[in-house]
Amino acid sequence: MSSNSWMDQLSFTITFLKISEVKPHEEIIEKNASELIKSIKKDGVQIDPVIVDKNTNVALDGMHRILALRAIDAKRIMVAKVDYFDEKIKVHRWLRAVRNFSMALLDELKVVFELKKATSQLEAMQAVDNEKSPIAILVGNVGYFSSLNATGFERFNLIREFDKRIKEYSGIMEKEIEQYLNNGFLILYVKKPEKEEVIKAGLTGTLFPPKSTRHVIPFRPVNLRCPLELLSGKFNDQEAYEILSRLIESSPKKVLPPYSIYAGRIYEEELVLYNG
Incomplete structure (x- = not known):
């Protein structure tokens, strides 16, 4: 694989965090949260990782996913850890x-x-x-x-x-x-x-209003589809992580170019689409 391959440009780590460790920075819209809870229960998966700052566990997106998983009593949550202060990550x-x-x-x-x-x-x-x-x-x-x-x-x-x-x-x-x-x-x-305000909001609990921030995450991972049983207490942390690692390894991946449509939304950044 060449040194300029897209695989060499990935700057996230997909893992689990205890759901109590993830810190939202933005309020949610109640109607959207209720709809997502129903969808997650129906699908039986957490479709996309929540993007978090690797140093603080402040969530950069996925506020509704966090609330929905808490509502169904999930113990852990699938996240993609990134270096938020990497200049390639933008907040709008x-x-x-x-x-x-x-x-x-x-x-x-x-x-x-x-x-x-x-x-x-x-x-x-x-x-x-x-x-x-x-x-x-x-x-x-x-x-x-x-x-x-x-x-x-x-x-x-x-x-x-x-x-x-x-x-x-x-x-x-x-x-x-x-x-x-x-x-x-x-x-x-x-x-x-x-960015400093986003981190402060997450750490202090003084949240932004809903629909305030729009983050551009190069090579954003989507559609990994983590089964809810991995987020429950059915498996211990080591077992859950090993199963997640196998899921990541076995899932086919492809890159979608900027301004692709995924799940009804246009993304400015490249997307790493799992299971596409």
């Missing part, structure tokens, strides 16, 4: 886009968040990115930024206040802002999270 933000909003909602947001009209949407976004404002609202061709003094994790409470006032939203990427504005959406623009 999800933005909230709201369809069919009313002018009454916009007027309410202006009051609640003490919004000031910016000279342009770019100015409103830059105010957030430069930490001069905790959030911005973009609608049509107009931008507003909040004059509230909410720094650090305090800005999370503003996102929660926003969520209380809307029925549903779409999580969108920065490159989709113009498209959604042109289609009549209202957008909540927030500061890009830092």
Whole structure:
């Protein structure tokens, strides 16, 4: 196998952790969690490893999987350990886009968040990115930024206040802002999270709101399909790990290129697809 093979670029270790050792950094959406619990019980497997920082066991994704496995009394969880501060791993933000909003909602947001009209949407976004404002609202061709003094994790409470006032939203990427504005959406623009904030949230339990972070993990492992009996108390740690090792070794693997669709989602990074 050549030195530049994709196998040589893998930077994760798949293993088990006690489920109590894994630290979420983000809250969950109750409806999604309930649906996942039913799905896991039906399938009888943990399909994808939860990605965790190898030094702290803070989970970078898979918050709903963690809760679902706890709900069915799993003792351990399949994880992929990575070096979170490897520069190849990126953390981005999800933005909230709201369809069919009313002018009454916009007027309410202006009051609640003490919004000031910016000279342009770019100015409103830059105010957030430069930490001069905790959030911005973009609608049509107009931008507003909040004059509230909410720094650090305090800005999370503003996102929660926003969520209380809307029925549903779409999580969108920065490159989709113009498209959604042109289609009549209202957008909540927030500061890009830092890796240090993600780790702090996991270690302190001061969690990000749901759908806040979007991680890009090069060669993300998916579809390993670990049987639930390996997560239960049926096997001791050594037995469970040996069975998992054989499962990893025997599972056929292939790499999906960036922007492939897996489980209904488009991934920016390469995926290592097991059992594909």
